[in-house]
Amino acid sequence: MYTIIGAGIGGLTTALIFEKLNIDYQLFEKAKKPNALGAGIWLAPNALQVLEFAGVIDTVFRAGNSIDRITLSNQKLKPLADSSQLPAKEKYGFSTLAIHRAKLQLALIESIPKEKIYWNKAFKSLEQANNSVTVIFQDGSTTKSQYLIGADGIDSKVRSQVFPNSQIRYSGQTCWRGVMKSALPIEYKDRGIEMWGKGIRFGLSQLSKNETSWFAVKKSKAFQKDDKTNLKAKLGSYFKAFHPLVHQLISNTEIEDILRNDITDLKPIKDWHKDNVCLIGDAAHATTPNMGQGGAQSIEDAYHLGKIISENPNKNNFKAFQKKRFKRVNSIVRQSWFTGKIANMNTGYPIRNAIFSAIPKKLINKNMYSVYDLKD
Numbered sequence: 001m002y003t004i005i006g007a008g009i010g011g012l013t014t015a016l017i018f019e020k021l022n023i024d025y026q027l028f029e030k031a032k033k034p035n036a037l038g039a040g041i042w043l044a045p046n047a048l049q050v051l052e053f054a055g056v057i058d059t060v061f062r063a064g065n066s067i068d069r070i071t072l073s074n075q076k077l078k079p080l081a082d083s084s085q086l087p088a089k090e091k092y093g094f095s096t097l098a099i100h101r102a103k104l105q106l107a108l109i110e111s112i113p114k115e116k117i118y119w120n121k122a123f124k125s126l127e128q129a130n131n132s133v134t135v136i137f138q139d140g141s142t143t144k145s146q147y148l149i150g151a152d153g154i155d156s157k158v159r160s161q162v163f164p165n166s167q168i169r170y171s172g173q174t175c176w177r178g179v180m181k182s183a184l185p186i187e188y189k190d191r192g193i194e195m196w197g198k199g200i201r202f203g204l205s206q207l208s209k210n211e212t213s214w215f216a217v218k219k220s221k222a223f224q225k226d227d228k229t230n231l232k233a234k235l236g237s238y239f240k241a242f243h244p245l246v247h248q249l250i251s252n253t254e255i256e257d258i259l260r261n262d263i264t265d266l267k268p269i270k271d272w273h274k275d276n277v278c279l280i281g282d283a284a285h286a287t288t289p290n291m292g293q294g295g296a297q298s299i300e301d302a303y304h305l306g307k308i309i310s311e312n313p314n315k316n317n318f319k320a321f322q323k324k325r326f327k328r329v330n331s332i333v334r335q336s337w338f339t340g341k342i343a344n345m346n347t348g349y350p351i352r353n354a355i356f357s358a359i360p361k362k363l364i365n366k367n368m369y370s371v372y373d374l375k376d
């Protein structure tokens with residue numbers, strides 16, 4: 001039996017894959033119930049292929065919006081790189097999907113037997129023995145199983161107990177995310193757009209018939225708080241040189257639908273597993289969101305872990321799982337960190353833009369496909 005801690009994107013997908021492959025599991029989440037927090041995320045074709053395997057692709061698609069063209073542009077929306085996603089659709093069956101995180105999680109929860117998810121169960125600590133792990137929850141209750149999977153996100157308590165020296169890194173950038181409760185003008189409906197300016201950037205995509213998601217990234221000290229009364233005016237002034245669409249989105253978003261998070265990641269750790277405990281998703285390898293791959297990589301973890309376990313059900317497969325995933329994931333973490341630095345450059349940004357607009361499409365597509373490929 002596998003105990004999974006955390007019903008986020010990675011933990012829920014693991015439950016679905018285990019369900020499909022007949023691997024015995026139980027899932028524990030600290031939240032009292034499924035909640036509707038968060039903003040939009042993009043699910044790249046690598047994640048969508050796994051969700052198809054897990055049998056939830058139709059439900060997920062119904063809740064989101066397909067992105068058929070991804071544009072990286074300057075602040076006035078002049079393209080630096082423009083990629084049609086249709087060749088990816090032909091190759092992998094899917095282009096990218098934009099979806100509200102809460103709707104994604106609900107779509108996954110819907111397909112997991114109710115009795116296998118325990119809500120309001122916050123992991124407190126664990127005790128490892130030769131052939132078992134005992135979890136102690138905040139409410140004092142315990143559960144014992146042969147294996148434990150820590151899918152409890154970037155601030156993982158499982159990780160801090162098993163690998164106490166792991167470090168979260170602040171990127172020096174903060175991110176506001178908003179969801180406007182209306183659609184984009186029709187010409188932008190199927191597009192994902194990211195505009196790069198001088199030291200700041202702004203991205204957007206429609207999530208559904210009546211929701212559009214955006215993000216705004218700026219250098220900042222860590223842990224700053226906003227005065228909500230003037231936040232929209234402040235964002236408007238940071239982005240004053242940007243295309244009018246940016247201002248339309250900021251001013252038409254309700255203040256309570258704007259969230260702020262500092263952008264962090266986990267400094268890559270040497271091991272994701274120790275004996276019968278293994279970390280997956282952000283708990284193992286949180287990445288900055290610059291490549292839109294953090295959630296996708298936790299979904300891929302679920303897929304590969306499930307496949308490896310089902311091929312060798314009677315042994316501990318955590319070492320083989322890490323071997324399968326380590327190089328690819330760490331390369332994404334590195335690329336994403338570097339992309340963030342380039343995207344928010346303060347000086348030299350005209351040169352950056354000139355270089356980006358000169359990169360051959362073939363090279364951009366090659367890099368994109370190497371991320372979209374599940375590497376089965």
Ligand SMILES: Cc1cc2nc3c(=O)[nH]c(=O)nc-3n(C[C@H](O)[C@H](O)[C@H](O)COP(=O)(O)OP(=O)(O)OC[C@H]3O[C@@H](n4cnc5c(N)ncnc54)[C@H](O)[C@@H]3O)c2cc1C
Nearest residue numbers: 006008009010030042123152153281282289292294295296
């Ligand atoms: C601004 C931003 C934008 C992003 N955009 C994208 C994107 O476009 N595409 C993409 O693929 N990824 C994106 N990501 C990354 C993505 O959100 C994460 O990589 C993904 O959520 C990781 O999934 P996870 O299951 O590992 O962790 P999480 O989704 O964080 O889930 C962890 C779960 O564990 C639970 N938990 C925590 N502690 C405990 C405990 N002690 N006991 C029990 N349960 C616990 C939490 O409540 C939560 O439900 C973005 C991230 C950010 C910050």
